[in-house]
Amino acid sequence: MAEIKTILEVEDLCVSYGKVEALHHASIKVGEGQIVTVIGPNGAGKTTMLCSIMGLLPHTSGAIRFLGQKLGDAEVEQMVSLGINLVPESRALFGEMSVGDNLLLGAFMRHLAGHRDHEQIMEEVFQIFPRLKERREQHAGTLSGGERQMLALARALMAKPKVLLLDEPSLGLAPLIVREIFRVIADLKKSGVSILLVEQNARAALQVADYAYVLETGEIALEGASDQLIDDPKVVESYLGLGGKR
Amino acid sequence: MDLQIALLLGQDGMTNGAIYALLSLALVLVFAVTRVIFIPQGEFVAFGALTLASFQAGKTPGTLWLLIGAGVVVALVDVTQALRSGMPRRILRIVGWNLVYPAAAAAVVFLLKPGDFPLLAQIVLALALVVPLGPMIYRLAFQPLAEASVLVLLIVAVAVHLALVGLGLLFFGAEGSRTPAFSDASFNLGLVTVSGQTLWVVGASLLLIVVLFAFFERTIYGKALRATAMNRTGARLMGISTVMAGRLSFLLAALIGAFSGILIAPITTVYYDTGFLIGLKGFVGAIVGGLASYPIAAAGAILVGLLESFSSFWASAFKEVIVFTLIIPVLVWRSLTTRHVEEDE
Secondary structure (H helix, E strand, O other): OOOOOEEEEEEEEEEEEOOEEEEEEEEEEEEOOOEEEEEOOOOOOHHHHHHHHHOOOOOOEEEEEEOOEEEOOOOHHHHHHHOEEEEOOOOOOOOOOEHHHHHHHHOHHHHHOOOOOHHHHHHHHHHHOHHHHHOOOOEHHHOOHHHHHHHHHHHHHOOOOOEEEEEOOOOOOOHHHHHHHHHHHHHHHHOOOEEEEEEOOHHHHHHHOOEEEEEEOOEEEEEEEHHHHOOOHHHHHHHHOOOOOO | OOHHHHHHHHHHHHHHHHHHHHHHHHHHHHHHHHOOOOOOHHHHHHHHHHHHHHHHOOOOOOHHHHHHHHHHHHHHHHHHHHHHOOOHHHHHHHHHHHHHHHHHHHHHHHHHOHHHOOHHHHHHHHHHHHOOHHHHHHHHHHHHHOOOOHHHHHHHHHHHHHHHHHHHHHHHOOOOEOOOOOOOOEEEEOOEEEEHHHHHHHHHHHHHHHHHHHHHHHOHHHHHHHHHHHOHHHHHHOOOOHHHHHHHHHHHHHHHHHHHHHHHOOOOOEOOOHHHHHHHHHHHHHHHOOOOOHHHHHHHHHHHHHHHHHHHHHOHHHHHHHHHHOHHHHHHHHHHHOOOOOOOO
């Protein structure tokens, strides 16, 4: 991936909760327009990594670079203004607000920056998720699990992100909806968004990604192009099960 | 008691209730957004009323000095922080709001003799002096503790309240003040005479409630405040900073407080420490609304106003006791009817 410009780089990142180290010298790179996935078991530190990149959690050492520029102790708001958006595992929707208002607030940073094209972006987002248009006036709290995940993704898209950090987008969803979410992720890549995807659903993640890292107990255990990793015997054994590549 | 007295008491209760309703809305707002139980809410009532009274007496209100002093401290803290985090572009804005603005206010007070202004201009100037204190107090007292527990924030709120009451005594003295009524008109409605000031209070409160409602429902900043109250992390991920939301909610709380003070100044004599009791009655209303529901809080506050006015007729020595005892059945009722929902953060 040498010829692709790196948009987001994480170098030697260490994060601790008190004395417990959750992330140990992890380094990853996301190329512009690529989908990069981090797979690994529960508790490996995947969510910690995303939260730390986003500035929700402080890191003890290491560096995070955006387009080559080192971000110091960047606050979440600063990351959003750079065009980096996180869709957290909890979705973090505004349950007592309408779907439309949730989407509008997705464009809050753009509004602060003086943009007034929310309606147009919202129409584009509705093209991707027509179901949300039908539900526009409904409270976000009344949506089904799949619709919530769609809304969380759609809300992040309202910010016109350059880099999208996705934390377990398939968690707790029915297989049909998982397929739809991954189809959207693949489409987003075509529209030029770089994506860092954290997943337990290793097979789906590897199928959609260009490059992959395997995170185990806070350390990068393995990395490589995803079409190679999907055939790697260790990955097959630990994460893909006996079925192997299908 | 005959009907005429009942109507009089009702009118009185509605007038006070309207003020309590405004304050209860401010308390719910501040708590929902910042988790601060804003005990100093009442001080803004007293400061608003007494600043207006100072203008009318031809004196320089002490709140001007507080504005200048707080502005200098905030500017020092914020400029240091801006330099340390390598964002010197912020300095212009910090200096503008915290040094230039208070200086401009001082220039108006000293050069233009606000004692001769028409009432409306005096009111605007009084608001201009008192309202910016809200975000400044947030910056100095609460922003550094944004992640602290509700209890810690409450204790800080009590400390801020005590400090402001002390400053109020220093600025305005122990004497109470009353300002002239907005209008001397009164209307005969059969049995009762409704004073013009009552209509002003109720009308202005209703107007402010409508404006606040429109702000929360229709504007992106209002929605951002509600979003912060619902899910702080979610809001931050949209770029809605907790600090911005906190300052905005304190600005609104200070505006509501000072505005309420200006409304009641012609009805009751306001002392430097009057605000506390008024704020507490707004708090009883806010408790009725569970510190979460705006309409129930407002309704509860009006109930407090009516209860207060009728109990002052039947048992005037116990009127405060009766009003504050209302909290107990309300808490029992709330704890029996509401299910506790774990916050997912």
